[in-house]
Amino acid sequence: MKKKSLLIGLSLATGFVSSLLLRKEKQKHEIRQNFIGKWQFTSKMKEPIIVEIGADYTLSIEEKTIPTTIVELSPTRLVLLDSFGYHLVFEQKGAVITLYDEAEDTHYSLKKCA
Numbered sequence: 001m002k003k004k005s006l007l008i009g010l011s012l013a014t015g016f017v018s019s020l021l022l023r024k025e026k027q028k029h030e031i032r033q034n035f036i037g038k039w040q041f042t043s044k045m046k047e048p049i050i051v052e053i054g055a056d057y058t059l060s061i062e063e064k065t066i067p068t069t070i071v072e073l074s075p076t077r078l079v080l081l082d083s084f085g086y087h088l089v090f091e092q093k094g095a096v097i098t099l100y101d102e103a104e105d106t107h108y109s110l111k112k113c114a
Contacts (some may be wrong), residue, residue: 010029010039013062033077034076034078034092034097035053035057035078035090035092035097035109036053036054036055036057036114037052037053037112037113038050038113039051039053039097039099039111039112039113040050040110040111040112040113041051041099041108041109041110041111043108044104044106049061049062050062050113051064051099051110053078053090057073057078057080059080059088066082066083067082067083068080068083068088069081071087075092076091076092076093077089077090077091077092078090078091082103083102086101086102086103087097087100087102088101088102089102090099090110096109097109097110097112098110099114
């Protein structure tokens with residue numbers, strides 16, 4: 001009887017751990033979907049600017065790679081630190097994704113490029 005109880009307990013524990021791992025993997029996938037891709041915003045000069053975030057979270061602006069370091073990554077926020085020490089904050093609020101450029105102290109609404 002003890003062997004059956006132990007077997008049932010191990011089976012339940014295995015199922016619990018598996019569901020936690022699957023949930024964590026799903027969350028990672030959701031994070032990727034939020035920020036990865038090509039985005040467009042209008043600069044202060046009224047010119048459209050293209051920003052691209054790669055699958056490895058590399059940042060390109062107007063097809064020029066910008067060296068950055070990831071400071072924070074969550075389902076609703078991606079914070080990058082550029083080589084000059086300024087933060088670039090991508091944030092999702094509902095269906096809208098914004099970019100805060102610390103160097104210019106400006107927020108931009110991003111529009112997904114087709």
